[in-house]
Amino acid sequence: MGEEGEEYGYDTPSIPARTAFRRFWPLTGGLRKWLLLAWSCTVLAALAETEAVLLFGDLTDHALQGSPTAFWSPAAKWLGIAVAGALVAYVGNSLAAWATERFVMRLRAHVFDHVQQMPPHFFQRHRQGDLLSRLTSDVEAIETMVVSGLLGAASAAFSALFYAVAAFWIRWDLAAATFVLAPLFWLAARRFSSSVKDVSREGRVADGAITSVVEESLGNIVLTQAYDRRGAERRRLQEEANAWLRASVRSARLNEAYEQLVQVIETVCVLAVIGIGAWEISTGRMTLGQLLAFAAFLGYLYPPVRGLAQLGLTVTAATAGAERLIEILDVRPSVTDPRRATETGRPDGTVQVRDVSFRYPGAAGAALEGLSFTARPGELVIITGPSGAGKSTVSKLLLRFYDPDAGDILLDGVPLRDFPLARLREYVTLLPQETLVLHDTIRANIACGRPGASDQAVEEAAKAADAHDFILRLPHGYDTAIAPGSARLSGGQLQRLAIARAILRDAPVLVLDEPTTGLDAMAARRVVRPLRRLMAGRATIMITHDLNLAPDADRIIVVDRGRIVETGRHEELLARGGAYARLHRSQNNAVMDTGELRMPLWEEVRAREHTPGSRHPDGQPAQPAQPTWSAPGPRPVCRSETASPPEAAPWPDAASWPEAATWPRPRPAFQPRPELASEAHHRVPTTLPDGRPLFRDEDPRGGG
Numbered sequence: 001m002g003e004e005g006e007e008y009g010y011d012t013p014s015i016p017a018r019t020a021f022r023r024f025w026p027l028t029g030g031l032r033k034w035l036l037l038a039w040s041c042t043v044l045a046a047l048a049e050t051e052a053v054l055l056f057g058d059l060t061d062h063a064l065q066g067s068p069t070a071f072w073s074p075a076a077k078w079l080g081i082a083v084a085g086a087l088v089a090y091v092g093n094s095l096a097a098w099a100t101e102r103f104v105m106r107l108r109a110h111v112f113d114h115v116q117q118m119p120p121h122f123f124q125r126h127r128q129g130d131l132l133s134r135l136t137s138d139v140e141a142i143e144t145m146v147v148s149g150l151l152g153a154a155s156a157a158f159s160a161l162f163y164a165v166a167a168f169w170i171r172w173d174l175a176a177a178t179f180v181l182a183p184l185f186w187l188a189a190r191r192f193s194s195s196v197k198d199v200s201r202e203g204r205v206a207d208g209a210i211t212s213v214v215e216e217s218l219g220n221i222v223l224t225q226a227y228d229r230r231g232a233e234r235r236r237l238q239e240e241a242n243a244w245l246r247a248s249v250r251s252a253r254l255n256e257a258y259e260q261l262v263q264v265i266e267t268v269c270v271l272a273v274i275g276i277g278a279w280e281i282s283t284g285r286m287t288l289g290q291l292l293a294f295a296a297f298l299g300y301l302y303p304p305v306r307g308l309a310q311l312g313l314t315v316t317a318a319t320a321g322a323e324r325l326i327e328i329l330d331v332r333p334s335v336t337d338p339r340r341a342t343e344t345g346r347p348d349g350t351v352q353v354r355d356v357s358f359r360y361p362g363a364a365g366a367a368l369e370g371l372s373f374t375a376r377p378g379e380l381v382i383i384t385g386p387s388g389a390g391k392s393t394v395s396k397l398l399l400r401f402y403d404p405d406a407g408d409i410l411l412d413g414v415p416l417r418d419f420p421l422a423r424l425r426e427y428v429t430l431l432p433q434e435t436l437v438l439h440d441t442i443r444a445n446i447a448c449g450r451p452g453a454s455d456q457a458v459e460e461a462a463k464a465a466d467a468h469d470f471i472l473r474l475p476h477g478y479d480t481a482i483a484p485g486s487a488r489l490s491g492g493q494l495q496r497l498a499i500a501r502a503i504l505r506d507a508p509v510l511v512l513d514e515p516t517t518g519l520d521a522m523a524a525r526r527v528v529r530p531l532r533r534l535m536a537g538r539a540t541i542m543i544t545h546d547l548n549l550a551p552d553a554d555r556i557i558v559v560d561r562g563r564i565v566e567t568g569r570h571e572e573l574l575a576r577g578g579a580y581a582r583l584h585r586s587q588n589n590a591v592m593d594t595g596e597l598r599m600p601l602w603e604e605v606r607a608r609e610h611t612p613g614s615r616h617p618d619g620q621p622a623q624p625a626q627p628t629w630s631a632p633g634p635r636p637v638c639r640s641e642t643a644s645p646p647e648a649a650p651w652p653d654a655a656s657w658p659e660a661a662t663w664p665r666p667r668p669a670f671q672p673r674p675e676l677a678s679e680a681h682h683r684v685p686t687t688l689p690d691g692r693p694l695f696r697d698e699d700p701r702g703g704g
């Protein structure tokens with residue numbers, strides 16, 4: 001599968017058709033009686049056709065040989081049988097179609113349900129387009145193996161049996177001579193079988209890759225257009241399309257070769273019958289009617305025999321689809337419901353993280369090590385630290401997307417793994433960085449916080465989230481339809497929608513993952529007031545780089561490399577002048593990525609300046625350096641509100657929300673040189689008391 005397959009962790013197992021069939025057969029439960037009925041109808045229709053062919057021979061011998069009166073009786077019988085056969089065939093085929101579609105729906109729901117329980121890393125390792133292709137075309141392929149394949153095989157086998165018995169009944173010796181050639185069909189199918197499976201697997205993989213490229217490309221359309229990547233994207237699609245083309249053409253060639261081979265075998269059989277029949281008629285041992293009826297039986301017999309052989313190929317090809325689904329179904333969810341769930345009422349919301357360590361499946365190192373903290377109802381705990389420190393991993397453990405490898409997380413003293421998952425996620429609400437939007441109305445998007453919530457409750461939540469006014473200004477108010485990625489709402493408005501949803505959910509524990517990241521200063525301000533309303537009375541764990549709310553936090557936890565490097569309140573930590581103070585300073589100097597300022601750059605430069613005879617690497621005397629950061633200003637806008645309709649003054653209202661008056665705290669004026677110069681005299685510690693480096697950039701081993 002090449003590099004791509006490795007990158008996405010595909011390791012599709014090769015499975016025999018029988019194993020694949022057994023794996024999916026249980027999903028036909030409840031449909032089997034209908035399948036049996038459909039099969040019975042097909043068998044009855046085959047019987048009717050057999051009788052019709054016998055009547056045809058009768059008619060040829062009597063009515064066509066000078067006795068017109070002998071026509072009516074077999075003709076009426078024939079017509080009656082044809083009508084009855086058509087009716088049962090209609091009922092049987094309709095029933096079969098209904099049962100097969102039910103099976104497809106059931107299988108797709110089963111796989112979809114399974115995929116929805118997968119942990120976050122599963123979606124990072126599987127391309128979405130490939131998953132889509134597995135959920136659509138591979139699911140249908142399995143249907144051809146398990147339901148219509150089985151039904152078709154049973155029907156074809158019985159039809160072939162009836163026609164063969166009838167042929168034997170007319171002339172056993174002629175039939176025996178013909179059937180000697182029947183294994184040729186089987187041999188031909190066998191010859192093609194393994195190539196068909198290979199080519200079918202290649203086709204399915206290429207199909208998934210094409211869907212992935214299209215999906216990724218459309219999802220990234222801004223990047224494609226802004227960086228004029230159309231050519232590169234076209235080439236990416238072309239590469240996958242070439243693989244698909246090769247597989248499709250090979251598949252068409254194989255099918256055609258098989259078809260033509262079967263035609264030749266059939267011709268040999270027919271010539272044998274006509275040759276022997278002509279000989280028999282000339283010797284008076286056979287009538288013309290018998291020969292025609294016999295030839296007609298062969299005409300009827302070949303399609304089911306050919307169908308049986310073809311079915312082998314179809315099943316083989318479908319096995320490639322089954323393998324791809326089984327690969328997905330064999331991935332176990334990282335967390336499951338407890339065998340015996342602990343019955344608690346609604347918890348108060350005390351979260352205790354006790355000595356938690358965690359490593360992502362397949363990752364080389366631990367994402368968290370020995371993490372401990374507590375958040376009580378009404379408290380705000382901020383987790384901050386450089387990029388990649390393990391902050392978001394904490395939120396994944398709190399929501400129980402994963403269980404810790406060591407240590408425990410408790411909610412009101414009960415380990416999270418003892419709560420049923422659905423209940424736990426009712427008690428712990430996540431507000432992710434990206435506002436997640438359903439393809440539905442604004443009302444439904446808020447109401448999904450608490451299914452069954454009344455319209456009034458939805459509007460109350462929207463008002464508390466400061467979203468009511470902008471919603472009313474939308475073309476259809478609360479009934480305005482929105483969709484993921486739609487530009488109808490700005491980043492800040494979407495965030496307030498998410499806050500309304502969380503307010504409605506009313507969980508005792510709140511996990512906020514970068515609630516203001518990507519918003520410009522105005523948008524962030526508009527979000528803070530509703531955010532405070534949401535946080536009131538709940539245990540809130542906020543994961544953030546943005547330290548504007550830090551002064552209000554009851555506890556700030558600074559993590560790096562998965563370990564807590566500092567913890568305390570804002571003032572204490574600032575006074576300590578350690579990792580937190582450095583992060584805080586980096587933010588106040590308006591640098592977005594705290595990682596950029598992990599090294600005390602200014603100190604380094606100053607130190608170099610003050611080192612007598614220090615030189616640049618190029619040999620020139622060191623020049624006084626300019627500060628490497630930019631002047632303070634609004635944070636880069638990723639999710640801007642500037643395009644949104646004008647709103648009422650966004651500043652927190654000190655009267656109604658006294659605590660809001662303290663935010664945003666005025667940032668210190670930009671005084672680079674004196675302030676930084678003074679910092680040079682108070683060197684920020686860069687190692688922990690035990691000598692470990694504080695941040696990875698300072699790791700003498702050169703990690704990071």
Ligand SMILES: Nc1ncnc2c1ncn2[C@@H]1O[C@H](COP(=O)(O)OP(=O)(O)OP(=O)(O)O)[C@@H](O)[C@H]1O
Binds near residue numbers: 120124360362
């Ligand atoms: N699915 C995964 N598989 C393996 N490693 C992962 C996975 N997700 C995250 N990691 C690793 O775990 C570490 C912690 O990641 P995490 O996302 O928690 O960092 P973070 O502090 O939230 O970073 P940021 O501030 O940039 O969002 C990182 O080294 C990251 O590369």
